[in-house]
Amino acid sequence: MKVALIICTYQRPIPIVTLLHSVKKQTRQPDRIIIVDGSLDNASELTLQKENFQDVSYYRVNAEQRGLTKQRNYGIDKVNDAIDIVCFLDDDTVLEPMYFEALIDTYKVHPEALGVGGYIINEINWKKVDTSFKPTIHQFLYDGYVRSDGSRFVLRKKLGLDADRQPGFLPTFSHGRSVSFLPPSGKTYQVEQFMGGVASYRLSALRSQRFSEYFEGYGLYEDADFTLRLSKKGALYVNTNAQLHHYHDPDGRPNKFSYGKMVIRNGWYIWRVRYPNPKWIARIKWNATAALLTLIRFTNVLTKNKKIRTEAFTEASGRVAGWFSLLVNKPKIKDE
Template sequence: MKFSLLVCTYKRAMPLLQLLESVAVQTCYPSEILIIDGSVDDETSLMLSNNLFLNLTYFKVSSEDRGLTRQRNFGIKKASSDSEILCFLDDDTVLEADYFENLLDAYAIYPEALGVGGYINNEVIWTKTDPNYIAKSNEFTFDGWKRNEGKRFVLRKKLGLDSNVPPGFSPSFSHGRSIGFLPPSGKIYETQQLMGGVSSFRKSVFDKLQFSTYFEGYGLYEDADFTLRVSNIGKLFVNTNAKLAHYHNESGRPNKYDYGKMVVRNGYYVWRVKNPKPSLKSKVKWHAITWLLTVVRSTNILDKSSIKRKEAFTESLGRTIGWWSLLFNKPKISHL
């Protein structure tokens, strides 16, 4: 099965090099690697000129194609016509040696799959549980595994605002649990959503759908929007054996105020694309959870670290302004 790897990058030359070094030792190597660079400097091109990788093609995009979703759509057009699978990776990930092999295995096991996601294994500590284990209030359990809950989910459970669908699925009021709440069981799980930076899709999907250009620049939640639309026409899966690490490099990220606004406005957009006519109960829940998460984030202003206090304040302000902006300037919803 021929597959292409597309990596959209922005001012992360050294993290990209680490990723490519992990690609170089894969048990299944990509038919082509497309690097789509939106950087305004030449650090990435210089790094690649000093480090050669098999089947790699580099593209430096102009301003009209800069931004995560635009770069992805650009790369899709450049992918080889005989590639069956297009794989997407964030530029600050590092793969285990059998990542692509396990990813492709899922397509063989589930030939109806339109997309398969990988599994990030360096962010959460999971523990195997006994069959009759009863979770504590600050724990989340799934399929015989447990992990600690964050403050936001503890409060949501107490207030009756927890997600009522499995991880990777979207409830009618949105604010579900991400695929990060799937355990390292070695199983393949069906989902409605994939993380864009650890995803893959059949190339035929892009004959019908593309990444939405509503999500400018950093593109927060663009992956949720796209994969929810893909799940309307076919099945998506996550293979927890396709493992990689994600290091969340800070370079190229928006400031916390803009990020806070994106959390609310982009979250609203994704919710209404999936649920164009939500019930009154779902509307109340979406807004209640949005405000609860804003309040939880604002409590970090009390942190003794001045940097973290400033970040918490500016992000909370961005979330607040983002919510108020919905009253008079809602995002224009597109179902393309």
């Protein structure tokens, strides 16, 4: 299989170089690397020139093409038809040496797969347990592994608002558990959504479906939108052997008010992509969960240091603004 790697970047010259060094150490090299840079300056371009990476195609886009989904679509247009699989990586990730090899093997084992996601290993501490293990309310057990459950999920359990589908599948009231709740078992799991910054797709799937440009700029939940739409056409998987690290570089992220507003509005959007006409109980639970998570974010103002207090209040205020905006201006679902 011929493999292309597309890296969309914005204001992160150092992380993208770190990522490319990890790509050079792969047991299976991509056949082509495309960098789509939406930065406001040329720092990334100059840094890449100094490193002199071979076989890297660099494109710096203008304001009209800037934004995660626009940059991804731009990169796809630069891929020729000889490519079979297109991989996407966030610019602040670092790969384990067998990342691409494990991804490609998944397509061989599951030839029906339209997409395969990778697996982040540096964010969650899991523990393997035996079949007799009984988790507490503060723990999450899945497929023989246990991890701590965050305070948000603990409270949701107590209120009957916990996700009622397995990780990687969206409940009827949304607010599900992401693929980060899949354990490091070495298995491949079928899902209906995975993270866009550690993703791969068949080129044929990308030719038939575009990334929605509704998700302007930072593009929160664009990956959920794309994979939920694609899963209606065919199978998606996450291979826990395709491992990498994600370091969440702070540069290039939106302000907290805008982020909070996106959490609500974009969250509503992807919920309706999956469930266009939810039942009333699902509507009640979506709003109840959104309200609960906003309230929890407000309580962080009382419990964290000064910087975190400010960020928590600003983000929570953005969530409230996003919530009320749905009353007068709901997003229009685009089928791209």
